[in-house]
Amino acid sequence: MGFDHRVVSLLLVTLAALLAAARGASAPTPLREQWRCRHPLLIARGDGRPARLRCLPRRQVRLSSLLPPSCSHALGRREVQAGQRVLRRRGCSVGVEAMPAAWRLALGLRLDLNRASSDALRALPRVGAVIARRIVARRRRCGPYASVDELIKVRGIGAATLRRLRPLVRARSARSRRPSPRAASETCR
Structure with missing residues (x-):
């Protein structure tokens, strides 16, 4: 029983393309x-x-x-x-x-850091329940996020995670209460 060389070639090319895509893909292509x-x-x-x-x-x-x-x-x-x-x-x-949130991310729409609940934030890659709660807690304590880069101040989010989250979130100005003067001290900087 022999194999058709065209079928084998096609399978090898497909396998190589899949491996290359898996190796180079940092995030799935939004729908x-x-x-x-x-x-x-x-x-x-x-x-x-x-x-x-x-x-x-x-x-x-x-x-x-x-x-x-x-x-x-x-x-x-x-x-x-x-x-x-x-x-x-x-x-x-x-x-x-x-x-x-999962639909928004799949469609390429960004999540708003100033409005998303902790459940919605859990749809982001590398954001579990604990980090999602920390993001929301900092927003409550310090007021709305002025930019996505402020996520680096959340414990558990490093430079690599921030780089991965940057295209998935935004920080639109939200009408929110101002933080208390005590809360706006060192904890929010």
Whole structure:
């Protein structure tokens, strides 16, 4: 029983490509780069059917444009943004909430350090429950993060981890309470 040399060659080339990709890949390629969508939205239904991804034409659209025309009167001018999840219930009843962190990361959307919960931060590589709690605790103690580079001040995040997290998170200014003068001393610098 002989092997066709073309099949063997194809298998060897495929194996070599997989090994090279595994060796050089630091993080998985976000689905967004493969899908080419700048403004993804997740639409989930309450009847147990799988959620669908929808590509919005711009960052913010009216919610009524996503649902049947018969629901436009019930929704008015309510808007939805990319990176959110729309929950369709019975009739024209809908709920809008943040898209789960794992979905956001898979779609190439960044997590906001000033708004993400510790559960959401756990979706990041090399961030477990302890480090996620430390990130949130520092935010509460010192106020919102001014930049992603402030993560280096969180115990357990070193230069290598920060380099890996930098393309996955952002630090948008959030309306948050100011830290107390005592908390803003040495612990936040």
